[in-house]
Amino acid sequence: GQQVMQIPQYQHVQEGEDFTTYCNSSTTLSNIQWYKQRPGGHPVFLIQLVKSGEVKKQKRLTFQFGEAKKNSSLHITATQTTDVGTYFCAGREGGKLIFGQGTELSVKP
Amino acid sequence: EAGVVQSPRYKIIEKKQPVAFWCNPISGHNTLYWYRQNLGQGPELLIRYENEEAVDDSQLPKDRFSAERLKGVDSTLKIQPAELGDSAVYLCASSLRGAGAYNEQFFGPGTRLTVL
Numbered sequence: 001g002q003q004v005m006q007i008p009q010y011q012h013v014q015e016g017e018d019f020t021t022y023c024n025s026s027t028t029l030s031n032i033q034w035y036k037q038r039p040g041g042h043p044v045f046l047i048q049l050v051k052s053g054e055v056k057k058q059k060r061l062t063f064q065f066g067e068a069k070k071n072s073s074l075h076i077t078a079t080q081t082t083d084v085g086t087y088f089c090a091g092r093e094g095g096k097l098i099f100g101q102g103t104e105l106s107v108k109p
Numbered sequence: 110e111a112g113v114v115q116s117p118r119y120k121i122i123e124k125k126q127p128v129a130f131w132c133n134p135i136s137g138h139n140t141l142y143w144y145r146q147n148l149g150q151g152p153e154l155l156i157r158y159e160n161e162e163a164v165d166d167s168q169l170p171k172d173r174f175s176a177e178r179l180k181g182v183d184s185t186l187k188i189q190p191a192e193l194g195d196s197a198v199y200l201c202a203s204s205l206r207g208a209g210a211y212n213e214q215f216f217g218p219g220t221r222l223t224v225l
Binding site: 004033042043088094096097098099102 | 154
């Protein structure tokens, strides 16, 4: 079955540094979603990418979907302490989402 | 608008005991999901409902897990008997419909289950 892998598992940055997490699928995805989970919280939807090569921005967050629709990335520019949490990508297989294992981001002030 | 409601928030039981979780999705959301999230991992789908019908239960351990969604609204997930390895956070999520391209999932706060 489909597998979704994320790297790195953990990332520790100084406030103001950039952060990137990468997501790779074993199969071509119809679309990909990104979620953020704060410590002790539940996943919250950030964005969905559908088109090959698509790039979307939300303030300091930039999301990309690969040309082959098998990989995706999330880049945060100039991290802030409010960015702390775990970022999950989730690829669609049929009617369900397959979540990656997440990248846990910690930000040192 | 209220979000997805789950109860209880925490549950501690001894192994071999039964346990049940309840979920009330966002009003109007036809699709309901139950996920299990182990520490340090992403959510794993257990079962997906479209209205009252369980359309994907391939990941549900049917020997001990059961779920129902009577009337296509609230849902319950049951484990009987619980095992030590069932300790996890059980998340309920809902979306407007399952097959559409734009169907973000709204997650509830989860139930943290500890099996002793």
